[in-house]
Amino acid sequence: MTEVTFKIFRYKPGVIDPPRYDTFKIEVDEQMSVLDVLEKLRINDETLTYRHSCHHGSCGTCGMLVNGKEVLACVANVLALGTTEVTVEPLRNAPLVSDLVVSMEPFFNKYAPVEMPLIRQSEYLPEGKPSEEVGSYTRYESCLECGLCLSACPVVATDPAYLGPAALAAAARVVQEPRGQDVPAILQMVDNAEGCWRCHSAMECSEVCPNDVDPGSMIMYLRQHLISDKLKHLF
Amino acid sequence: MGKPHVVIVGGGATGAALAHDLTLRGVRVTIVERGEVTSGTTGRHHGLLHSGARYAVKDQESAKECIQENMILRKIAPGTFELNNGLFVAITDEDMAYHDAFLAGLETCAIPYQEITTQEALQREPNLNPAVKAAVEVPDGTMDAMRLPLRFLATAQHNGAVIKTYTQVTKLLMKDKTVVGVRVRDHVTEKTYDIGADLVVNAAGAWSDKIAAMAGVHVPMQPSPGVLVAVYGRWNNMVLNRMHRSGDGDIILPQRTLSVIGTSSWVVKDPDQLEMKKEHIELMYKMGAMLVPAVKNAPMRAAWAAARPLIGSESGATTGRELSRTFKCFDHEDRDNVIGFVTITGGKATTARGMAEVTANVVVEKLGLDVACRTREVVLLPHTAYYRRGV
Ligand SMILES: Cc1cc2nc3c(=O)[nH]c(=O)nc-3n(C[C@H](O)[C@H](O)[C@H](O)COP(=O)(O)OP(=O)(O)OC[C@H]3O[C@@H](n4cnc5c(N)ncnc54)[C@H](O)[C@@H]3O)c2cc1C
Ligand code: SF4
Ligand code: SF4
Ligand code: FES
Numbered sequence: 005m006t007e008v009t010f011k012i013f014r015y016k017p018g019v020i021d022p023p024r025y026d027t028f029k030i031e032v033d034e035q036m037s038v039l040d041v042l043e044k045l046r047i048n049d050e051t052l053t054y055r056h057s058c059h060h061g062s063c064g065t066c067g068m069l070v071n072g073k074e075v076l077a078c079v080a081n082v083l084a085l086g087t088t089e090v091t092v093e094p095l096r097n098a099p100l101v102s103d104l105v106v107s108m109e110p111f112f113n114k115y116a117p118v119e120m121p122l123i124r125q126s127e128y129l130p131e132g133k134p135s136e137e138v139g140s141y142t143r144y145e146s147c148l149e150c151g152l153c154l155s156a157c158p159v160v161a162t163d164p165a166y167l168g169p170a171a172l173a174a175a176a177r178v179v180q181e182p183r184g185q186d187v188p189a190i191l192q193m194v195d196n197a198e199g200c201w202r203c204h205s206a207m208e209c210s211e212v213c214p215n216d217v218d219p220g221s222m223i224m225y226l227r228q229h230l231i232s233d234k235l236k237h238l239f
Numbered sequence: 240m241g242k243p244h245v246v247i248v249g250g251g252a253t254g255a256a257l258a259h260d261l262t263l264r265g266v267r268v269t270i271v272e273r274g275e276v277t278s279g280t281t282g283r284h285h286g287l288l289h290s291g292a293r294y295a296v297k298d299q300e301s302a303k304e305c306i307q308e309n310m311i312l313r314k315i316a317p318g319t320f321e322l323n324n325g326l327f328v329a330i331t332d333e334d335m336a337y338h339d340a341f342l343a344g345l346e347t348c349a350i351p352y353q354e355i356t357t358q359e360a361l362q363r364e365p366n367l368n369p370a371v372k373a374a375v376e377v378p379d380g381t382m383d384a385m386r387l388p389l390r391f392l393a394t395a396q397h398n399g400a401v402i403k404t405y406t407q408v409t410k411l412l413m414k415d416k417t418v419v420g421v422r423v424r425d426h427v428t429e430k431t432y433d434i435g436a437d438l439v440v441n442a443a444g445a446w447s448d449k450i451a452a453m454a455g456v457h458v459p460m461q462p463s464p465g466v467l468v469a470v471y472g473r474w475n476n477m478v479l480n481r482m483h484r485s486g487d488g489d490i491i492l493p494q495r496t497l498s499v500i501g502t503s504s505w506v507v508k509d510p511d512q513l514e515m516k517k518e519h520i521e522l523m524y525k526m527g528a529m530l531v532p533a534v535k536n537a538p539m540r541a542a543w544a545a546a547r548p549l550i551g552s553e554s555g556a557t558t559g560r561e562l563s564r565t566f567k568c569f570d571h572e573d574r575d576n577v578i579g580f581v582t583i584t585g586g587k588a589t590t591a592r593g594m595a596e597v598t599a600n601v602v603v604e605k606l607g608l609d610v611a612c613r614t615r616e617v618v619l620l621p622h623t624a625y626y627r628r629g630v
């Protein structure tokens with residue numbers, strides 16, 4: 005057991021307003037995640053609000069800033085952070101709701117219209133032969149809809165009209181594997197000044213993405229696709 | 240007269256499916272959930288869309304519910320499941336001794352299956368333990384524990400349900416022997432207020448006895464936690480199960496780019512106090528390696544615990560394995576002479592729709608409505624619609 009000091013951002017509109025930081029000292033073992041700590045603290049303070057659901061980096065709800073960096077709290081091991089003081093704050097570039105909770109509505113208003121199917125062909129174990137009835141093995145798309153990439157993106161921070169890395173990465177996935185979706189309509193959605201051409205390619209999004217979606221490279225993929233499409237039309 | 244108003248306590252799979260059912264039947268619904276939706280047990284479950292095969296010998300009522308709901312969910316929630324089927328494999332001689340009873344159970348419960356050769360099993364799943372002695376394919380699938388309930392919630396919300404998160408029930412409002420609403424604490428505004436209701440449904444899962452106690456009644460809830468371990472790598476594409484009586488670490492479920500090994504089972508009094516049993520992590524690795532030897536060295540993504548809302552026998556359970564996975568709807572008017580109050584609990588995430596149908600039948604009758612259930616046919620909105628209230 006190691007004693008760690010947690011500095012937690014607190015905000016309740018009209019109640020804890022302006023926000024403040026609450027400090028807690030807590031004993032953690034080598035297994036505990038930041039989410040485990042929040043769950044422990046909530047037993048004594050039911051007013052502490054944060055989003056969580058799956059506890060294994062799969063649902064994408066528990067994104068927050070831990071020591072200033074975008075992470076999923078449920079897979080952020082406390083001792084691996086290597087600091088005896090840990091600061092926990094809500095994600096950036098999203099409307100603040102309460103404490104560590106931000107609204108995901110703007111995220112989904114950009115992401116959902118892409119209509120990326122949730123299920124994709126599985127690239128794992130290609131040597132495995134499924135039964136005739138199954139046809140080919142499928143899996144979930146990698147994007148967890150966590151919003152970490154939007155929090156880290158400097159363009160999203162200054163330009164609310166920018167489509168943003170998650171929606172663009174989803175669009176790229178539809179282009180790669182259309183599954184019956186309308187590819188020309190998707191390309192039109194991203195081929196403009198607030199779409200894939202707005203990105204500065206600094207790759208902050210890919211750095212924080214917890215599930216290797218690599219939105220920065222997916223945006224490059226879209227650009228290359230659009231350029232080669234245009235070249236084809238020239239000749 | 241306006242529509243009757245029902246308050247549902249708990250925003251897990253059960254509350255979500257019930258809100259959907261009741262709104263379709265013309266009831267005004269408010270869900271109150273103390274945290275984020277699915278932040279109780281639901282979000283943390285293993286992710287198995289049960290075919291029922293796991294319960295085909297010991298718990299046939301539950302097995303039949305599972306296969307029926309499995310088939311309905313495929314229709315009403317298309318695009319939500321990894322439908323790669325499941326494989327039950329015998330690894331040891333003890334497993335083999337279960338084989339005949341297992342097939343007989345599948346027959347009795349009308350669960351479609353296909354016995355395949357061990358050679359074929361290894362072709363389907365190259366990482367499977369080569370010691371495999373027998374293999375049976377069943378229509379298991381995998382789901383995302385949060386996104387299926389979100390589809391129920393999104394559709395209910397679209398049909399007028401109000402979903403209040405970070406809103407904790409602190410008291411049931413009683414008029415003599417009748418429940419007339421709930422008192423809640425809003426953890427965002429830090430305000431306490433009352434919500435009136437024609438009827439209150441307790442869908443608080445492992446917490447349902449705590450809510451029942453607020454009406455002075457008791458439900459035999461036996462919170463039974465289990466540990467799950469997610470490891471990096473998708474080591475199998477089908478759900479792999481040991482062909483034996485449900486035990487520890489006998490399922491490996493592929494999910495996205497991970498594999499999830501589960502689970503163990505014990506019992507607790509308070510579902511908020513789930514100490515993580517470290518030796519259970521080792522047990523998951525050890526037992527998981529019986530199915531897929533390679534998971535032994537797979538790095539861990541996370542280990543966590545969640546509490547099953549099992550309905551206890553009054554005599555008391557020790558591991559939770561002996562308790563049925565079926566559900567129960569308690570009509571507290573019949574049972575305890577408390578009017579306007581119903582509890583729905585037990586069951587599985589897979590059977591939430593069916594649980595909701597049974598409960599909604601009881602609820603609408605009490606409200607004097609005569610409207611049939613439509614949730615077997617209505618296709619659910621995408622989960623993303625839940626977040627887009629303004630659209
Ligand atoms: C380890 C494990 C693995 C499982 N695996 C599977 C599986 O693979 N497939 C499957 O189909 N099922 C599985 N299950 C079972 C399944 O998870 C549960 O049966 C189901 O999720 C229960 O849903 P529920 O809505 O009844 O309960 P919950 O999801 O717990 O919902 C109850 C809600 O009530 C809320 N609440 C409590 N008190 C209050 C209050 N005072 N005011 C307001 N709200 C309150 C809680 O926050 C909670 O969100 C598993 C369970 C466990 C534990
Ligand atoms: S690469 Fe583009 S999308 Fe990603 S963070 Fe940078 S500007 Fe934003
Ligand atoms: S692209 Fe990555 S960081 Fe962005 S929402 Fe999806 S999973 Fe999260
Ligand atoms: S709780 Fe689901 S990703 Fe962290």
